[in-house]
Amino acid sequence: MTGISHQRLREVGPLQWPCPEGEPLDLSPKRLYTDCQFQTPDGRAKFAAYHSRGLAEPPDPEYPWVLTTGRLYGHWHTQTRTGRIDKIRQMHPAPFIEIHPRDAATLQIQPGDLVKVQSRRGYAQFPAKVTAAIAPGTVFVPMHWGELWAEQAEANALTHAESCPDSGQPELKACAVQLRSALS
The missing domain is CATH 2.40.40.20 (Barwin-like endoglucanases)
Structure with a gap:
């Protein structure tokens, strides 16, 4: 989405995601990962364990x-x-x-x-x-x-x-x- 700006929308009209900055519209892929390649140096997906910290705003006595x-x-x-x-x-x-x-x-x-x-x-x-x-x-x-x-x-x-x-x-x-x- 880095290539989407108000200016570009005014000039070009609707844009399809993904829309990387600096990439011509006709080179932007219509679908991600159909070639089984991810946007990483080795083309492989990177997974990481994520441990939830819970809600940013949990309920309390005032907002239960x-x-x-x-x-x-x-x-x-x-x-x-x-x-x-x-x-x-x-x-x-x-x-x-x-x-x-x-x-x-x-x-x-x-x-x-x-x-x-x-x-x-x-x-x-x-x-x-x-x-x-x-x-x-x-x-x-x-x-x-x-x-x-x-x-x-x-x-x-x-x-x-x-x-x-x-x-x-x-x-x-x-x-x-x-x-x-x-x-x-």
């Missing part, structure tokens, strides 16, 4: 739930394209928060109730989807909805900027939050 964010089948990114496809809009017409029945009972939240989710960075509101498919103590919000598609339903407004010190990959998928009924 772990919010996870992710994708839904059919949607992609911020729905700039998928949000306009009727079949996909019917599959997932609105944002939601998945919450375990035990946690919902503790908070006196019923299916469909509006839940306010507060992190140390912001808040959002989502209708409750009470389901045993999520672990107790954890809630899930799809990351596709933003202010273009739903009011106060932007999952990424809740997450933090922590990232892996080795890869630089952001840890956008988990943070500590408070939950309460938006009616209270």
